[in-house]
Amino acid sequence: MTEAFARAKINLTLHVTGQRPDGYHLLDSLVVFADVGDRVRAEPAEALSLAITGPQAANLPVADDNLVLRAARTLGGQGARLTLEKHLPVASGIGGGSADAAAALVVLARLWQVPLPDPAAVLKLGADVPVCLEGRAVRMAGVGEILTPLAAPLPDGWLVLANPGVSVPTPPVFKALARRDNPPMPDDLPGWPSVEAMAAFLAAQRNDLEPPAIALAPEIARTRAALAAQPGCLLARMSGSGATCFGLFAAEEAARAAAGAIGAEQPGWWVAPARMVG
Ligand SMILES: C[C@](O)(CO)[C@H](O)COP(=O)(O)OP(=O)(O)OC[C@H]1O[C@@H](n2ccc(N)nc2=O)[C@H](O)[C@@H]1O
Numbered sequence: 001m002t003e004a005f006a007r008a009k010i011n012l013t014l015h016v017t018g019q020r021p022d023g024y025h026l027l028d029s030l031v032v033f034a035d036v037g038d039r040v041r042a043e044p045a046e047a048l049s050l051a052i053t054g055p056q057a058a059n060l061p062v063a064d065d066n067l068v069l070r071a072a073r074t075l076g077g078q079g080a081r082l083t084l085e086k087h088l089p090v091a092s093g094i095g096g097g098s099a100d101a102a103a104a105l106v107v108l109a110r111l112w113q114v115p116l117p118d119p120a121a122v123l124k125l126g127a128d129v130p131v132c133l134e135g136r137a138v139r140m141a142g143v144g145e146i147l148t149p150l151a152a153p154l155p156d157g158w159l160v161l162a163n164p165g166v167s168v169p170t171p172p173v174f175k176a177l178a179r180r181d182n183p184p185m186p187d188d189l190p191g192w193p194s195v196e197a198m199a200a201f202l203a204a205q206r207n208d209l210e211p212p213a214i215a216l217a218p219e220i221a222r223t224r225a226a227l228a229a230q231p232g233c234l235l236a237r238m239s240g241s242g243a244t245c246f247g248l249f250a251a252e253e254a255a256r257a258a259a260g261a262i263g264a265e266q267p268g269w270w271v272a273p274a275r276m277v278g
């Protein structure tokens with residue numbers, strides 16, 4: 001049996017800087033990971049099969065187009081018994097499906113003793129699959145395929161992820177953008193000696209998908225506000241195309257207290273404290 005962790009992807013910034021003729025948007029995004037995620041397991045078997053378990057399994061029916069099965073087919077589609085333990089909310093802006101696809105590629109390449117697919121085939125699985133396969137903090141550009149490692153290590157920090165329970169499909173959010181030619185981040189990203197310094201930098205950046213996503217799902221504004229109101233929250237913003245928002249914290253205790261407080265106020269929300277990793 002072989003297993004991989006599929007970490008949540010967080011867009012600390014997400015600038016939409018243009019659009020290609022095929023409709024895909026050009027991005028400039030600072031991506032990190034949160035130490036919370038799904039698990040993908042693979043065991044040898046004659047045929048290819050998938051079972052989904054875990055607390056979010058009920059929101060993801062087993063279907064042929066599950067990204068885990070699409071990833072398996074990209075690798076050749078031999079036999080394997082796959083299990084996806086689903087913890088991350090579905091269609092929520094933290095790349096759960098993309099992280100699962102990347103984890104499936106890793107476990108199946110190991111099981112079948114085959115190389116990982118070429119970058120174009122990885123990108124075809126989804127714009128967030130290359131960054132999830134990379135699995136560390138990067139500046140992400142192009143439509144998601146240009147990944148530049150950061151010049152300096154990430155500062156120690158904590159995230160609180162909060163999702164109000166609305167699933168937000170990505171295409172309508174991009175479609176509802178007012179402008180597609182927004183400015184990128186500065187050419188050179190500074191190093192951040194502390195998470196406070198990182199938060200000060202982030203405060204001057206944006207997620208350009210936040211206004212259109214809030215127009216489609218107003219609960220997102222309430223989610224971001226609930227995070228921003230917590231003691232110790234340095235910055236609150238939406239990730240990806242939403243609806244999950246993150247709060248950035250310096251201390252584990254403050255992050256855990258914030259997650260507890262929001263969870264108590266909003267029992268229907270998905271809330272998770274997690275170390276920022278990359
Ligand atoms: C918003 C982000 O999560 C930011 O990290 C990603 O760009 C989206 O990644 P993803 O969900 O893996 O995206 P895909 O499954 O490839 O695309 C979903 C849809 O999002 C839109 N899309 C996605 C990526 C991109 N650079 N431009 C786009 O316009 C397209 O309408 C596409 O049909």
Ligand SMILES: Nc1ncnc2c1ncn2[C@@H]1O[C@H](COP(=O)(O)OP(=O)(O)OP(=O)(O)O)[C@@H](O)[C@H]1O
Nearest residue numbers: 066067090091092093094095096097098100128240
């Ligand atoms: N293993 C999977 N986990 C989650 N969603 C999946 C999976 N396989 C296929 N999907 C489909 O992919 C869609 C996007 O799911 P996902 O959870 O990756 O969205 P997301 O978090 O908004 O992603 P991103 O941040 O990359 O835009 C869902 O609508 C779902 O039906």
